[in-house]
Amino acid sequence: MRGVPVPLYLCAALVFVGSCGWGGPDDGESGRLPAAPVGVTAAAGSATSVHVMWNAAGSGVERYEVYRGTTKVEDVPGAQHMVDVTRLEPATPYVFTVRARDPEGRLGPPSREVRATTPAATAADRSAPTRPERLRGRTAGSRAVQLSWAASADDRDVVSYDIYQGSAKIHSVGGEQTAAVVTGLRPGTPYSFTVRARDAADNLSPAGDTVRLTTPGSDDGRDTAPADFRATARRGADGAYYLDLAWTAPRTDGVVTEYQIHLDGRAATSLVFGGTPPRGRATYSFYLGREAGERHRVRLRARLPDGTWGGLSAQRSVTTGAPAAP
Known part of the structure; x- marks a missing residue:
């Protein structure tokens, strides 16, 4: 699943070719190294976590490595294009990059840097945000939908919104955003989406309204x-x-x-x-x-x-x- 905040839609693949030897035409018998992942975003999910997402870096990627500064913090399968980086410090700015590694073990160049700052921790906060209201949606082709909702209220601040399809969490956006584009869907498939708000203490709101959409086209499975x-x-x-x-x-x-x-x-x-x-x-x-x-x-x-x-x-x-x- 790949979802990106409005209005970001599609990003062209970027291949880094330079004197450092990344991505050159003679990088071994199998051709070029994996491209640098594009479309990378980072948004705080709570006082101790950041949600990092990216677009696929083409075919032939064995896994992705996510870096906080110069330290590798996550190693995920090549089919996965998002991860929650946890065990972070509250009220702290972080810089993230993503790199792709191919089946031969060769590491491609880093993506552009993206930044996110975790909010301050809140002591003894047991009050969840209100449920997001007025969820609206429409299909955007056979493999994507656009969603929007009204902002939730919290006694402190809403840090992020989690988007669910059925009972499965499929995407997150920052607390300042009340819209998202969810991609990677199947043609001719019915979906039901809900949204829940999260604060810095990881209190999760009840689910808001449900919106049901069916993507156009056909898919025999x-x-x-x-x-x-x-x-x-x-x-x-x-x-x-x-x-x-x-x-x-x-x-x-x-x-x-x-x-x-x-x-x-x-x-x-x-x-x-x-x-x-x-x-x-x-x-x-x-x-x-x-x-x-x-x-x-x-x-x-x-x-x-x-x-x-x-x-x-x-x-x-x-x-x-x-x-x-x-």
């Missing part, structure tokens, strides 16, 4: 389904049978942290990766039971960074106690 899905049944050392799954995460404009496993036509369990989700190939196992000869059908889908469920994977069939397929 095939591009959002996990790829190369495999499923096998095995017998564990305890004598029970387990289902072993393996798949490749869908390519999305953001990081996928949650999957839903469908067993015999029903949603059986959810899998949420804590920390950094696995890159590329992912695996998971869960308990099936102790009876041999039971046949099961299994599929998998991902919760996408826009908060919606992606397409279901190909269906696989397994039978407990049967020989593994060659």
